[in-house]
Amino acid sequence: MTEASGISLDPKEANASSFSWRRFGGLWRTAGILIPFLILFISLALSNSEFLTRQNLVVNVLYLQTPVLIIAAAGTLVLIAGGLDLSVAATFVLASDIAAQVALHTNPVWAILLAVLCGALVGLVNGVVVAYLRINALIATLAMSFVVSGIAEVTTNNTFYSLFDRPSLGKFATTIFLGAQSAIWIALIVILLLGLALWRTTFGRYVFAAGGNAEAARLAGVRVSRIRIATYVLSGMAAALAGVISLAQTLTTTPYSNESALAFTVLAGIVVGGTSILGGEGSVTRTVIGVLFIALIQNGFDLLQFNSFLIPLVTGVILIIAVASDVWLRQRRR
Amino acid sequence: MTESSIEEVPRQSEASGDVEVVDVSMRFGGVPALSHVSISIRQGEVHALVGENGAGKSTLGKIISGVYSPDAGEVRINGKAVNFRSPRDAMDQGIVTIAQELAIVPFLSVAENVFLGAEPRRWGFVRRRLMRQRYVDLSEQVGFRLPASQLAGSLAIADQQKLEILRALSREASTIIMDEPSAALSMHEVVALHEVIRSLAASGKTVILISHFLSEVLDLADTVTVLRDGRVVRTASASEETESSLIEGMLGRSLGQAFPDKRSANPDSSVVLEVEDLHAPGVNGVSLTVRRGEIVGIAGLVGSGRTEFARALYGASPVTSGRITLEGADVTHHRPHQSLREGLTMIPESRKDQGLFMGRPISENVSVARLGLVSRFGVVSPGTERRRVASALDEVRVKMASVRTPVRSLSGGNQQKVLLARTGLCEPRLLIADEPTRGVDVGSKRTIYDVLVEQAAAGLGIIVISSELEEVLGLAHRVIVMRDGQFVAELSGDEMTQEAVLHAAFAESTTAAS
Numbered sequence: 089m090t091e092a093s094g095i096s097l098d099p100k101e102a103n104a105s106s107f108s109w110r111r112f113g114g115l116w117r118t119a120g121i122l123i124p125f126l127i128l129f130i131s132l133a134l135s136n137s138e139f140l141t142r143q144n145l146v147v148n149v150l151y152l153q154t155p156v157l158i159i160a161a162a163g164t165l166v167l168i169a170g171g172l173d174l175s176v177a178a179t180f181v182l183a184s185d186i187a188a189q190v191a192l193h194t195n196p197v198w199a200i201l202l203a204v205l206c207g208a209l210v211g212l213v214n215g216v217v218v219a220y221l222r223i224n225a226l227i228a229t230l231a232m233s234f235v236v237s238g239i240a241e242v243t244t245n246n247t248f249y250s251l252f253d254r255p256s257l258g259k260f261a262t263t264i265f266l267g268a269q270s271a272i273w274i275a276l277i278v279i280l281l282l283g284l285a286l287w288r289t290t291f292g293r294y295v296f297a298a299g300g301n302a303e304a305a306r307l308a309g310v311r312v313s314r315i316r317i318a319t320y321v322l323s324g325m326a327a328a329l330a331g332v333i334s335l336a337q338t339l340t341t342t343p344y345s346n347e348s349a350l351a352f353t354v355l356a357g358i359v360v361g362g363t364s365i366l367g368g369e370g371s372v373t374r375t376v377i378g379v380l381f382i383a384l385i386q387n388g389f390d391l392l393q394f395n396s397f398l399i400p401l402v403t404g405v406i407l408i409i410a411v412a413s414d415v416w417l418r419q420r421r422r
Numbered sequence: 423m424t425e426s427s428i429e430e431v432p433r434q435s436e437a438s439g440d441v442e443v444v445d446v447s448m449r450f451g452g453v454p455a456l457s458h459v460s461i462s463i464r465q466g467e468v469h470a471l472v473g474e475n476g477a478g479k480s481t482l483g484k485i486i487s488g489v490y491s492p493d494a495g496e497v498r499i500n501g502k503a504v505n506f507r508s509p510r511d512a513m514d515q516g517i518v519t520i521a522q523e524l525a526i527v528p529f530l531s532v533a534e535n536v537f538l539g540a541e542p543r544r545w546g547f548v549r550r551r552l553m554r555q556r557y558v559d560l561s562e563q564v565g566f567r568l569p570a571s572q573l574a575g576s577l578a579i580a581d582q583q584k585l586e587i588l589r590a591l592s593r594e595a596s597t598i599i600m601d602e603p604s605a606a607l608s609m610h611e612v613v614a615l616h617e618v619i620r621s622l623a624a625s626g627k628t629v630i631l632i633s634h635f636l637s638e639v640l641d642l643a644d645t646v647t648v649l650r651d652g653r654v655v656r657t658a659s660a661s662e663e664t665e666s667s668l669i670e671g672m673l674g675r676s677l678g679q680a681f682p683d684k685r686s687a688n689p690d691s692s693v694v695l696e697v698e699d700l701h702a703p704g705v706n707g708v709s710l711t712v713r714r715g716e717i718v719g720i721a722g723l724v725g726s727g728r729t730e731f732a733r734a735l736y737g738a739s740p741v742t743s744g745r746i747t748l749e750g751a752d753v754t755h756h757r758p759h760q761s762l763r764e765g766l767t768m769i770p771e772s773r774k775d776q777g778l779f780m781g782r783p784i785s786e787n788v789s790v791a792r793l794g795l796v797s798r799f800g801v802v803s804p805g806t807e808r809r810r811v812a813s814a815l816d817e818v819r820v821k822m823a824s825v826r827t828p829v830r831s832l833s834g835g836n837q838q839k840v841l842l843a844r845t846g847l848c849e850p851r852l853l854i855a856d857e858p859t860r861g862v863d864v865g866s867k868r869t870i871y872d873v874l875v876e877q878a879a880a881g882l883g884i885i886v887i888s889s890e891l892e893e894v895l896g897l898a899h900r901v902i903v904m905r906d907g908q909f910v911a912e913l914s915g916d917e918m919t920q921e922a923v924l925h926a927a928f929a930e931s932t933t934a935a936s
Binding site (some may be wrong): 108288289290291294296297300301303304305306307308310311368369418 | 547682736738758761762763768775776777778779780781782786789790791793796797800801802844
């Protein structure tokens, strides 16, 4: 699995004893994102002296990506199980609003717990609506995003909160530990836990089964609905945690309009990492590489002072390439 | 029943004539699919290609129809070499394929489908009335009764095949290649299809039949070519062949009996399954008793409720009334995960759609139903999994090079065995096997039968649902015939004959059979 310092291949592929075409799918998927990532990394390192500094890599890139990484890790599970969660941005904002209000009055630990609990609840509702009411996940979570962002607006009365007067929550994200901020360590733990869950637990197996062939999964005794709901709950909790971390990083809440594209940013990272939108396969490791790849592109644009208006264009093109290769790989198998 | 009277209609283009395949070879990525294959197919004959899965019959069919271009050798029509670069080229020569996956546009009407791509037009607009008229003429000639404006997607598979045949004939096809046409048909649709094939041949069309149903081949074909490992074993007149001689040719050895010796069930063994007046979707009052060690066969036409009964038993569909007991315990409203816990197992009808996770490793496919056996506190232990999976696969007589390869890479027969291994891990007391050898080659069929008989002898109660009469009669101790969601006959001992089963399945029913 992911080691603290670097990126490793999905162990299943690494253990492949024979190099047959059939195993190509998995290897290609991992190589498909790892190689471009390494190329990008090396090119940036060579073209700009500031790139390889701790200030840039850790403080600028990694630290700011922690919320996206956390949401994307959980989002990978949702996608593998055959679902989709577009409500993460709204949950992110709601959690940050709730945490801010709580932190202004009591111990910030309550703020964190309450916020994550709210995230879990949002996820539960998402899951029940999709799994039991059988409403299409895209529509259900999109609708949910409207509901949740509405709730956030109502509870905050459309004002911002700032924690400058009671900044102790900030320590949740900013405490430096072994050279990196605590936000980064939290993200790492989340990634490790979710990745291990997918790779080695029965829950992870059921997630792959539910997304790979729901009917076969049901007949094999997998509680498909429960598994799907669980992934949405995890996604909601991750979105909430990300919101709290973001709050701790900046000590202010943000309006939904600033964050509304978060769901798509997360999705882009997951897809570029090689996970298929159609479900049934994916890997948290690859998602991490995908998210960081997109982040490095932005970082590169900044450092090399390219026109930043081109960033969405470039990201879009990469996304198309990523999805097209997924389709191509699936065809190849037949 | 379809009237089959296809009259000759004078056509503008000439019939395509004799088809010859001369010294054709083809490789796919290093694996030879065909080696130096030469066959002559006479105009107007029914020529069958038989062989195991992977023998090359489909590949050969695709070369003749223009889907593939051979690496070496050539195809000749009427003595002249042709170079088909696409199926279009072959169609221009009158060669059309009716594949297993039917190419129907479900939301267009029958007439629109038949003339798809070749609609009569004026200035870009489709001339509907003319198209309708042409359809009526064509279908009267051919003798099919398919309503012109019915949505093609709502037709039964047999009728969709007729649609494709109509389309082929409307394009003035003179050589029709049929790839496993009977695989998805019910018993009496197969009979109708055979009539169609006979009349196509009678009207001068060439039919190339690719099939693994040897009785069908012997029934219909004039000439049979046996393929093995990409080579022609022999081409002979069908009248000179028998099923065993064909099997010998296909396998290179004689099969012996098709079915293992039936071990007589112990009449005193305890009852493992008791079903009382079961009602469920598609099931209208069914009662059944199965004893330990017994193999009960269920036969019936497509739509008679056999799979619906299996699903209700297993818990995949809801029971509205009645009782199901497994060795005394009430399991009436159990869902699949509960049934599995009790040892009530099922192998579903379609392994691809309902059974396997194609992209996942073999080991995961086997262990998924009982992950508790290979994990502790929710964490899977790979060593235990490997051992358990290996022994489960061993019990169903399958050896894999590596259980980490995706299950997609296995043959149909081995895939079925993976499903058998999966149920084996669940300490089964009752197994429902729905079409256990559908799409499985001859060699593997026998091993699956052996495994089933073995497990029954060890005490497992088995319900076998099959559309292949021989299979049901060959395996089961007694056969139950289903119709309209009910059991209408129970046959055992000497009563178990094909005629008796067909009679019970067909006898007057209030609703028309498909």
